[in-house]
Structures are given as structure tokens and as C-alpha cells.
Amino acid sequence: MQRPALRQRLTAVLLLAPLLAFMLSFFVAPLVTMMKSAVSDPVATEALPRTAAALAGWDRANVPPAPAQSAFAADIRALRNDEQFGDLVRRLNSTQSGFRSLLGKTRRALDGTGAVDLAAIDPRWSETSWWATIADAVASPWTDKNLLAAVDLERNTAGNIAAMPEGASANRLIMIRTFVTAALVTLACILIGLPYAMVAASVEGWRRQILLGAVLLPLWTSLLVRTAAWYIVLQDNGLINAALKGLGLTSTPIPLMFNRLGVIIAMTHVLLPFMVLPIFSVLIAIPRNLMPAAASLGAHPLRAFLHVLLPLSMRGVVSGALLVFMAALGYYITPALIGGANDQMISSVIAYYATAAANWGMAGALGLVLLAMTILLYAVYIRLTAAEERSA
Amino acid sequence: MTPLPILKLVFAALVILFLLGPLIAVLPLSLTDSVFLNYPIPGYSTRWFRELVTADSWRLSIVNSLLIGAGTTTLATLLGTLAALGLRGRRASLVFSTLRTVFLLPMVVPAVVLGVGMQLMFSRYGLTNTYLGVIIAHTVVAVPFVLVNVSSALQGVDVRLEQAAASLGAAPATVLFAVTLPIALPGIISGALFAFATSLDEVVLTLFVAGPNQRTLARQMFATIRENISPAIVSAAAVFIVGTIVLSLAMLAVRRRLA
Numbered sequence: 001m002q003r004p005a006l007r008q009r010l011t012a013v014l015l016l017a018p019l020l021a022f023m024l025s026f027f028v029a030p031l032v033t034m035m036k037s038a039v040s041d042p043v044a045t046e047a048l049p050r051t052a053a054a055l056a057g058w059d060r061a062n063v064p065p066a067p068a069q070s071a072f073a074a075d076i077r078a079l080r081n082d083e084q085f086g087d088l089v090r091r092l093n094s095t096q097s098g099f100r101s102l103l104g105k106t107r108r109a110l111d112g113t114g115a116v117d118l119a120a121i122d123p124r125w126s127e128t129s130w131w132a133t134i135a136d137a138v139a140s141p142w143t144d145k146n147l148l149a150a151v152d153l154e155r156n157t158a159g160n161i162a163a164m165p166e167g168a169s170a171n172r173l174i175m176i177r178t179f180v181t182a183a184l185v186t187l188a189c190i191l192i193g194l195p196y197a198m199v200a201a202s203v204e205g206w207r208r209q210i211l212l213g214a215v216l217l218p219l220w221t222s223l224l225v226r227t228a229a230w231y232i233v234l235q236d237n238g239l240i241n242a243a244l245k246g247l248g249l250t251s252t253p254i255p256l257m258f259n260r261l262g263v264i265i266a267m268t269h270v271l272l273p274f275m276v277l278p279i280f281s282v283l284i285a286i287p288r289n290l291m292p293a294a295a296s297l298g299a300h301p302l303r304a305f306l307h308v309l310l311p312l313s314m315r316g317v318v319s320g321a322l323l324v325f326m327a328a329l330g331y332y333i334t335p336a337l338i339g340g341a342n343d344q345m346i347s348s349v350i351a352y353y354a355t356a357a358a359n360w361g362m363a364g365a366l367g368l369v370l371l372a373m374t375i376l377l378y379a380v381y382i383r384l385t386a387a388e389e390r391s392a
Numbered sequence: 393m394t395p396l397p398i399l400k401l402v403f404a405a406l407v408i409l410f411l412l413g414p415l416i417a418v419l420p421l422s423l424t425d426s427v428f429l430n431y432p433i434p435g436y437s438t439r440w441f442r443e444l445v446t447a448d449s450w451r452l453s454i455v456n457s458l459l460i461g462a463g464t465t466t467l468a469t470l471l472g473t474l475a476a477l478g479l480r481g482r483r484a485s486l487v488f489s490t491l492r493t494v495f496l497l498p499m500v501v502p503a504v505v506l507g508v509g510m511q512l513m514f515s516r517y518g519l520t521n522t523y524l525g526v527i528i529a530h531t532v533v534a535v536p537f538v539l540v541n542v543s544s545a546l547q548g549v550d551v552r553l554e555q556a557a558a559s560l561g562a563a564p565a566t567v568l569f570a571v572t573l574p575i576a577l578p579g580i581i582s583g584a585l586f587a588f589a590t591s592l593d594e595v596v597l598t599l600f601v602a603g604p605n606q607r608t609l610a611r612q613m614f615a616t617i618r619e620n621i622s623p624a625i626v627s628a629a630a631v632f633i634v635g636t637i638v639l640s641l642a643m644l645a646v647r648r649r650l651a
Contacts, residue, residue, distance in 0.1 A: 016478035019474065019475035019495060019535065020491065023535075031509045033512045211404060222592065222636070226414070233418065242430075269414070330501075351504055354511065354600070367504070378500045
């Protein structure tokens with residue numbers, strides 16, 4: 001009995017190995033790379049190894065001693081690669097502006113061999129603040145700067161975590177906006193999806209087929225096609241505005257696109273099936289004679305609805321709401337195409353940092369925040385559905 | 393009780409209008425002969441469908457989508473089917489059910505987050521701006537659909553049939569190819585169709601990983617909506633919608649035939 005079971009296990013492992021290897025290489029590894037880029041800061045440590053060793057015991061009260069200064073000079077001289085030098089300049093300049101000119105001047109002056117007097121090259125080298133920035137940068141290849149910046153925090157000169165000055169960063173605002181938009185879309189999906197699923201569950205035959213087909217067909221249609229359709233319908237001279245004008249309800253077009261309203265309409269359309277289907281599957285499992293039973297015991301239809309049907313459908317509503325909210329949080333395409341500049345959600349900001357600004361640290365940090373929120377919601381969803389399966 | 397059914401009917405009709413209206417309303421615009429996407433349509437022509445097959449940007453993107461879709465379907469179906477066979481009947485095991493959850497995670501992780509990571513990692517291995525890179529990226533998000541479809545098909549395979557074949561002297565491989573896989577075939581086919589549809593519709597990962605030479609149809613549509621919208625997009629959408637209906641009918645036929 002032992003040997004066949006072992007053999008079956010081995011077969012299962014062999015069957016799973018290709019996908020496991022694939023997922024580790026191309027799903028887990030990219031996510032780890034992204035997380036690492038959020039907290040890693042290797043530029044200065046790699047470019048200035050001697051300085052890092054020499055400044056490790058520096059007291060920060062006075063200018064570093066001569067050996068540390070010549071270690072720094074040796075590091076700068078060893079930087080033959082212009083790209084690496086450029087990275088170093090950008091890294092240090094982002095903490096303290098002025099490093100661009102200081103390092104450029106210093107590198108030109110060090111072009112050659114011989115003794116070094118950094119203070120003679122530039123008087124700034126006799127100030128401790130410049131050395132302190134270098135010491136901070138080479139102290140560790142890791143940083144919490146990006147993660148803090150993702151929630152509008154920073155480290156002040158004393159090294160404590162503090163709020164960023166007003167207007168310096170808008171990440172918290174964008175996160176609140178993302179949450180509010182996702183919550184509004186979820187609410188809209190509940191308000192439309194719950195009664196619709198109830199209607200679909202209350203009829204049978206071809207009527208039910210039509211009601212479900214109307215939900216499934218958009219789900220099957222390309223997301224781009226649906227977004228394009230809303231783009232055309234919602235535009236200033238689109239169908240809705242033409243209809244409103246034709247009915248004499250408005251003379252000037254109502255702006256339905258490039259604003260929050262358009263984003264919510266289009267996202268509700270895209271995510272509505274994920275609300276209707278879980279609620280529907282819960283509802284059809286409810287015994288059909290429950291409502292007549294409530295009525296026969298004298299309950300008013302409204303009361304029977306509130307006390308019997310609604311509580312029973314809540315399970316479906318909760319799973320649907322979690323699915324919709326989770327998907328809405330990370331949404332990119334629809335807000336990017338239908339939304340205006342003030343409706344961009346966290347995904348757009350991540351895409352901006354990654355593609356336009358090439359700031360991988362910030363892209364990674366915001367990505368990490370979004371990933372953490374999504375996984376948390378997914379864990380809740382898994383727990384709920386697992387509990388349901390056990391109780392069912 | 394009389395107002396309730398009427399109310400139900402009106403509500404259901406309104407929601408169906410919301411769900412299907414925009415998709416149906418834009419379709420006639422694919423036959424417009426003007427460059428604007430407005431009603432009333434001044435005249436009808438097939439110029440925008442011709443544009444799809446003659447304009448280099450659209451033609452290239454259609455060819456790319458088919459190539460990348462075929463590659464993704466092959467890779468995802470192979471990996472997903474093998475894994476579904478490995479996970480079969482092991483729901484109780486913690487290790488295997490954890491693996492299953494991990495394999496399904498690409499459905500949940502926001503595409504932008506995965507895209508950033510893939511761009512960072514792929515650029516180190518020279519996979520960005522290559523067809524292989526795009527196929528790999530699409531396969532990551534397509535595999536869960538294959539896994540779900542094949543797993544549920546395998547659940548429907550009666551173990552007694554396999555035991556019967558084995559007791560009659562069939563080797564495990566023979567049981568697999570002569571009994572298990574043929575019965576699970578509808579699930580494998582619908583998983584493959586899902587994988588193809590996922591690849592066809594994928595935009596975000598493509599934005600991060602693909603170069604101009606790997607521009608897919610979905611990517612081209614994204615660019616067209618964003619930069620200069622033209623009726624060609626509705627023609628592409630019409631092709632998509634008709635394709636969707638044909639695919640779902642094919643799937644129904646396959647199910648009915650093999651069930």
C-alpha cells in the first residue's frame with residue numbers, strides 16, 4: 001500500500017513541476033524583483049565601496065579624516081563607467097541638490113594621479129552636510145524611502161519618520177481616490193446586481209437564459225471593445241448626449257467622459273457580472289418554498305423579503321462585493337482611457353513611475369502597497385468561500 | 393401583487409439595455425463612410441474594414457495577436473493540463489491546495505503590478521521587446537483559466553472507468569491517453585479557448601513587455617482610443633464581437649458533441 005501511494009505522489013510532483021518552475025520564474029520572480037526595487041538602493045554602495053568602509057565609523061561631527069577622503073577620491077577615480085557615475089550623481093542629487101556640479105567638478109579635478117586635497121577642489125568638501133549625505137547613501141544598499149514616500153512620509157534630517165510637507169506628494173490623495181472610486185463602483189454593482197440577480201433567480205426557462213446571457217455576453221466581450229463602446233456612447237456628441245438633446249432635456253452636451261462619472265459608469269459595466277453571478281448562484285440554492293412559507297405564516301411580502309430572502313443572499317453579495325472591489329482597486333485600462341487627469345487611480349500612477357519617469361523605486365513601492373491590499377482582500381474572499389464550502 | 397411583475401420587467405429591461413446597449417449601438421458605426429463616430433451615419437461603406445487589412449499598423453497587429461495567441465494557447469494548455477492532472481484528487485492535501493492557490497493568483501494580482509515586475513526582470517534577461525517575452529507574459533495570466541477548466545473536467549471523469557481499464561491490463565499511460573484525456577477533452581478545449589481569448593484581450597502586460605514590433609490588436613486598439621480615435625476601432629470591435637459569438641457557439645457545440 002505504501003509504495004503505490006508514494007509512486008502516485010511522485011507522478012503528481014513530476015506533473016506539477018513544469019508549471020511550478022514556470023510560475024516561479026515568470027510570476028513570483030517578477031513580483032519579488034518589483035518588491036526589491038522598492039526597498040533597494042544599491043547605486044552608492046556599489047559605486048563607492050572604499051568610501052562605505054571608511055565612513056562606517058565616522059562621527060559626523062567633523063569633516064571625515066584624510067584616509068576617508070582619499071578613499072572617496074580613489075572610488076571616484078575608479079569609476080571609469082560614465083553610466084555608473086551618472087547613476088551616482090542622480091542618486092546623491094535626489095537627496096541634496098548641488099551634488100551634480102560638486103561631483104562633476106571633483107571628477108574633472110581628480111582626472112590624474114597624485115595627492116588629493118578635496119577642500120581645495122571645492123570648499124563644499126569642508127562642510128559636513130555633503131559628507132553626511134554620502135555616508136547615508138553608502139550606509140546600506142536598502143532603503144525605506146520609497147515605501148515611506150508611497151504613503152506621503154519621509155525621514156527628516158534627524159532620521160525620524162515624519163509627514164511630508166503639504167503639496168510635496170499626492171500619493172495619499174490618489175490612494176483615497178482609488179478607494180472611493182472602487183467603493184462607488186462596488187456600491188453601484190450591488191444596487192444594480194442584487195435586484196437583477198433576484199429577478200433572474202425568480203424566473204425560469206428562456207427568461208432566465210436571456211437575463212443570464214445579457215450578463216455573460218459582455219463578460220465574454222473584449223475589455224477594449226467595451227471601453228471603446230463607452231467612449232463612443234459617452235462622448236460630447238455621442239448617443240446619450242444626442243438622445244438628451246433630441247428629447248429637449250439639454251441644449252449643451254453634458255460632460256460624461258474624462259470625469260469620474262464616466263469612469264464609474266464604464267467600470268460598473270465591466271464589473272457587474274462579477275456581482276450578479278455569485279449572488280445568483282447563492283439565490284438558486286435557496287429552497288423555493290421559503291418565501292411562500294413566510295407568507296403562509298402571515299408575513300407581508302416586504303417583511304418576508306427583508307427577513308428571509310435578503311439575509312440569505314448576503315453571502316453572495318459579500319463575495320461579489322469583494323471580487324468587484326478587488327478588481328476595481330487595481331484597474332488601469334478603463335480609467336486611463338475614459339477618466340480625466342483628476343480621475344487617475346493608483347495603477348495609473350504606478351504605470352507613470354515605471355514607464356514615463358523610470359522611477360522603479362516608487363513604482364515598486366506603490367505596487368507593493370496595491371499588491372498587499374489586493375492579496376489581503378483575496379485572503380478574506382478565500383476564507384469566506386472555503387467556509388461556505390464546508391458549511392454547504 | 394400586480395405592480396411587482398411590471399416593475400421587475402422594467403428593471404430587467406433597463407439593466408439589459410445598460411449591459412448590451414453600448415455594444416450593439418456602436419456596431420453600425422463600423423460601416424460608416426465618414427471619419428467621425430457620430431449618428432446619423434452619412435453613408436455606408438466597408439472602408440474601415442478594408443483599413444483593418446490594408447493599413448500596416450492594423451494588419452501587423454492582427455498577425456501579431458494571432459501569433460502570440462497561438463503561442464500562449466499552446467504553452468498555457470500544455471502547462472495547465474499537466475498541472476491539473478497532478479493536482480487531481482488532492483484537494484485535501486495542504487501542499488497541493490496551496491500550490492493550486494498560487495497558480496490561480498495571476499487572476500488576482502493587478503496587471504500593472506505584475507507588468508512593472510516583468511519589465512524589470514525581463515529586461516535583465518533580454519526578454520523585453522521579444523515575441524517570446526510577450527508569450528510568456530500572456531501565459532502567466534492565461535494558465536489559471538486552463539487549470540480551472542481542466543480541473544473541473546477531470547472531476548467529472550469517473551474513476552471506475554480508469555480502474556476498469558487498468559484492471560484489464562492497460563498501462564498507466566494508456567489509461568491516460570485512451571480514457572482520461574478523451575473524457576476531459578471538452579474541458580481542455582474550453583481551457584485553450586479561454587487562454588486564446590485572454591491573450592487576445594491582454595493590454596497591460598503587453599504595454600510593459602512588448603516593443604513596437606510586438607504590438608498586438610488589443611494594444612493597437614488601446615493606442616487608437618487614446619491617441620486618435622477612428623471608426624477603424626469599431627470595425628475591429630465588430631470583428632471581436634462576431635469572433636466572440638463564433639467562439640462561444642463553437643464551445644457550446646464542442647460541449648454538446650462530447651458531453
